Amino acid sequence: MTSAMLTSPAVTVRAPAKVNLELRVGPLRADGFHALATVYQAVSLFDEVTVRASEEWTIAITGTCALGVPADHTNLAVRAAQALAAAHGIDEPVEILIEKDIPVAGGMAGGSSDAAATLVACDWLWGLGSSREELAQIGAELGSDIPFLVHGGTAIGLGRGEVVTPVLTRGTFHWVFAAADVGLSTPAVYAEFDRLTADRDVPEPTASTGLMAALRSGDAHALAGHLGNDLQQAAISLRPELGDLLADGLSYGALGGLVSGSGPTVAFLAADHEGAIDLAVALTASGTVTHAQRATGPVHGASLRGVPRVD
Ligand code: C5P
Numbered sequence: 001m002t003s004a005m006l007t008s009p010a011v012t013v014r015a016p017a018k019v020n021l022e023l024r025v026g027p028l029r030a031d032g033f034h035a036l037a038t039v040y041q042a043v044s045l046f047d048e049v050t051v052r053a054s055e056e057w058t059i060a061i062t063g064t065c066a067l068g069v070p071a072d073h074t075n076l077a078v079r080a081a082q083a084l085a086a087a088h089g090i091d092e093p094v095e096i097l098i099e100k101d102i103p104v105a106g107g108m109a110g111g112s113s114d115a116a117a118t119l120v121a122c123d124w125l126w127g128l129g130s131s132r133e134e135l136a137q138i139g140a141e142l143g144s145d146i147p148f149l150v151h152g153g154t155a156i157g158l159g160r161g162e163v164v165t166p167v168l169t170r171g172t173f174h175w176v177f178a179a180a181d182v183g184l185s186t187p188a189v190y191a192e193f194d195r196l197t198a199d200r201d202v203p204e205p206t207a208s209t210g211l212m213a214a215l216r217s218g219d220a221h222a223l224a225g226h227l228g229n230d231l232q233q234a235a236i237s238l239r240p241e242l243g244d245l246l247a248d249g250l251s252y253g254a255l256g257g258l259v260s261g262s263g264p265t266v267a268f269l270a271a272d273h274e275g276a277i278d279l280a281v282a283l284t285a286s287g288t289v290t291h292a293q294r295a296t297g298p299v300h301g302a303s304l305r306g307v308p309r310v311d
Contacts, residue, residue, distance in 0.1 A: 015117035024205035037205035054095035063100035105183020107261030116149035152301025170218030224256030235263030
């Protein structure tokens, strides 16, 4: 390692998880993706991504959810950093460290969020000054959820999910996430959706106006009535126990619940902070789940943590 690298700044970015408040899935497109109309919300479960200059491209994963995450150049975070470098003609490898606390293959876009955070971190490290929109465009080539995780907040996602527009919301919503021990593959869940809908025409997807009104009002009870996920039936078909988990959460006082994205994490909406604590305790004390994590939304997209340090 050169002395310049020893003194190079380490940039740390917080990468939030997401939940899809509504996920409407349309027909399979010619490019292998489905047309979507989805409403994303970034929530306060975070991975942390740290980058610093290095002699070669490397990645290491730590944290409670590190198991099974590829620590090699196939990792979306490395591919995102290399795509940003290529777009700017940069030849400066980085070391990427990811502290992973977002469930893997859980339907919460942890891998996409790490990629979004890596774009923000490398942009700072290389002094590029890109806009969020420019980073989102690079991210869109690598994954449909990445543009949203660059922006964060609450947003509607069209196209295959990558065309994002912010949505007005009021207040804070309180969530409890019940993650499964074993993840579900996103392509497998979409393939199951295709199988379950093979005998009918799938219409072009639209997000509901009722959901937008509930978000504007900040009323969790109203929001609960508009949560919906067209992939839920497919996820339950592959993991029937998710149906029981949803029913249990509602019986323990959740205002609403749905499979998050392609699952298998189940997201429950609580009335308030205390309601979320009660629900998380009930879910774990009853043995329904081993872990129930509370989080609030909306939160910012991938964000720098404080002033980058030199060590
Ligand atoms: O874009 P992303 O990498 O997240 O997509 C992973 C897989 O999920 C795709 O290869 C595709 O099988 C499925 N997918 C889809 N339609 C979307 C988004 C994802 O069919 N809109």
